[in-house]
Amino acid sequence: MGTDGHAAGREDGPLALSADCLGWARTAHYLASVADDGDVQLRSEAGAPTRYFVRRRGADRLELTEAVDADAEHPVLFVAEVDVLERYLVGLFADDIREDLDLPQLELGWRRQDLADGYELSDMVRGYRTLKRAAGDSPVAAAPDPTLSLLALFPATSAC
Incomplete structure (x- = not known):
């Protein structure tokens, strides 16, 4: 993800997902669009009408939210580094692609002891678990929910 004419993740330009990330999205049957306010929406064209929204939350933070059907959006992930968000999205899209092809799901570590070297996880604080180097x-990412936060944060350690 980057911005047009500016460094990725900065507040002074529109959001734009990388060509690689958009390719994964298309393969997983998601359409990407940019709203007038600059938010990015990824909408599933297969199965349940799932939508993901990427929004700026300050100069150094992006938020990913999810909405299914007509339900309200709920937060999935906050990131300080743009590539962390794209790594999470590619993993999400890859899961959908594997499901479409009837391939077995990949078993990835998600327990504290599976965390990549050089990273630390906080306990749940004010409803969020935080990943940092x-x-x-500085935090790398944060996610809500005691269990699902581990699933959301572990892809962030794969190539940071």
């Missing part, structure tokens, strides 16, 4: 103080 062990060598730094």
Whole structure:
């Protein structure tokens, strides 16, 4: 994900998913569109009418939310680094593609002991679990829910 004419993840340009991420989205039957306010929407054309929204939440943070059918949106992931968001989305799209092709799901680690070296997970604080690099103080990503947060945050450690 980047911005037109600006560094990825900065607040001074419209959001734009990378060509690679959009390719995964199309293969998984998601349509991408940009709203007038600059939010990115990914809408499933297969199965349940699932929509994902990517929004800026300040200069150094993006939020991913999900809405299914006519239900209200709920937060999935906050990220400080753009590639973390795209890594999560590609994993999500890959799961859908595997399902479409009747391939078995990949078994990925999601327990604390499976965390990649160099990363730390917080306990749940104010409803969110936070992932950060062990060598730094800044968060890489945060996700709600005691169990689902582990599933959302672990892809962030795969190639950071």
